[in-house]
Amino acid sequence: GESVGLHLPTLSVQEGDNSIINCAYSNSASDYFIWYKQESGKGPQFIIDIRSNMDKRQGQRVTVLLNKTVKHLSLQIAATQPGDSAVYFCAERFGSARQLTFGSGTQLTVLP
Amino acid sequence: DGGITQSPKYLFRKEGQNVTLSCEQNLNHDAMYWYRQDPGQGLRLIYYSQIVNDFQKGDIAEGYSVSREKKESFPLTVTSAQKNPTAFYLCASSPGQGGEQYFGPGTRLTVT
Numbered sequence: 001g002e003s004v005g006l007h008l009p010t011l012s013v014q015e016g017d018n019s020i021i022n023c024a025y026s027n028s029a030s031d032y033f034i035w036y037k038q039e040s041g042k043g044p045q046f047i048i049d050i051r052s053n054m055d056k057r058q059g060q061r062v063t064v065l066l067n068k069t070v071k072h073l074s075l076q077i078a079a080t081q082p083g084d085s086a087v088y089f090c091a092e093r094f095g096s097a098r099q100l101t102f103g104s105g106t107q108l109t110v111l112p
Numbered sequence: 113d114g115g116i117t118q119s120p121k122y123l124f125r126k127e128g129q130n131v132t133l134s135c136e137q138n139l140n141h142d143a144m145y146w147y148r149q150d151p152g153q154g155l156r157l158i159y160y161s162q163i164v165n166d167f168q169k170g171d172i173a174e175g176y177s178v179s180r181e182k183k184e185s186f187p188l189t190v191t192s193a194q195k196n197p198t199a200f201y202l203c204a205s206s207p208g209q210g211g212e213q214y215f216g217p218g219t220r221l222t223v224t
Contacts, residue, residue: 009152034212043116043202043215044155089154098210099170102147102154 012109019080021106023073023090030092034100035064035075038087047075047088077108085110115139116216118203123221125197133188133219135203144186145204145213148172155202161186162209190221197223 013019025033031052036044048059050066050073057064063076073090087105094101116137125131137144143162147155157170161180175194180186186205190197200220204213 032210036215041218041220043118043204043218046212046214049212093210099157099160100210100213102156104152104154 009104010107010109012111013080014111015080015082017080019075019077019084019108021075021077021088021108023075023103025071025073025090025092027092027094028068028071030094032093033064033066033073034091034093035062035073036089036091036102037084038089038105040086044089080108080110082110082112084108116203116205116214118201118216118219120219121217123219125221125223127223128192129223130189130191131197131221131223133190133201133203133221135186135188135216137184137186137203137205137214137216139205139207139214140183141205141207141214142183143206143209144180145206146170146176146178146186146188147202147204149200149202149218158188158201190223197221 034049035047037047038044048062048064050057050064061078065074087107089102089105091100091102119134145160146158149155156172158176159170159178161167164183167178167180177189200218202218203216206213
């Protein structure tokens with residue numbers, strides 16, 4: 001079956017800089033996308049979601065961009081902080097069962 | 113506090129033994145899910161349940177079993193038929209099918 005993938009497995013940024021985490025999806029029928037944050041040894045935590053009828057959605061310090069033309073999703077984190085260090089997953093929803101399919105994740109490391 | 117609890121946090125078993133992982137939620141969610149996570153990988157769906165007394169196989173159901181006798185509880189049994197049971201197991205719930213999922217803290221199972 002089709003699955004969500006990520007461009008980079010690791011990303012290091014300086015504290016205070018902006019971070020951009022990318023995600024490629026292959027199913028054009030996906031209608032809903034979620035970004036999760038997972039700290040070491042813990043369960044994933046919801047960050048932000050976006051529906052396929054939107055191109056952009058903003059939250060507190062985070063923005064998700066959806067480009068359906070190239071099937072690309074990105075998560076932007078403004079003024080990255082040490083507490084942002086974690087693995088970030090994107091997930092897509094498609095199909096009659098409407099389950100979420102998760103990517104393998106990107107490890108974000110914030111450097112002092 | 114509302115949320116999802118999983119117990120225990122760490123679990124050790126000998127090969128050939130069945131083991132049951134607990135998942136309880138007090139969010140009044142209809143749907144519940146079990147995922148398996150291996151190092152450096154995303155989440156893979158084991159089983160899900162949309163409603164009490166009903167559950168469906170996910171992508172990697174072989175060697176696992178579940179029950180959904182109560183809305184708030186969705187225990188997962190890892191049987192001796194599961195060839196590689198050592199992993200991090202995550203339980204999640206959602207208000208309905210296909211929406212945002214809320215995750216528990218996970219159970220790390222080690223089988224030797």
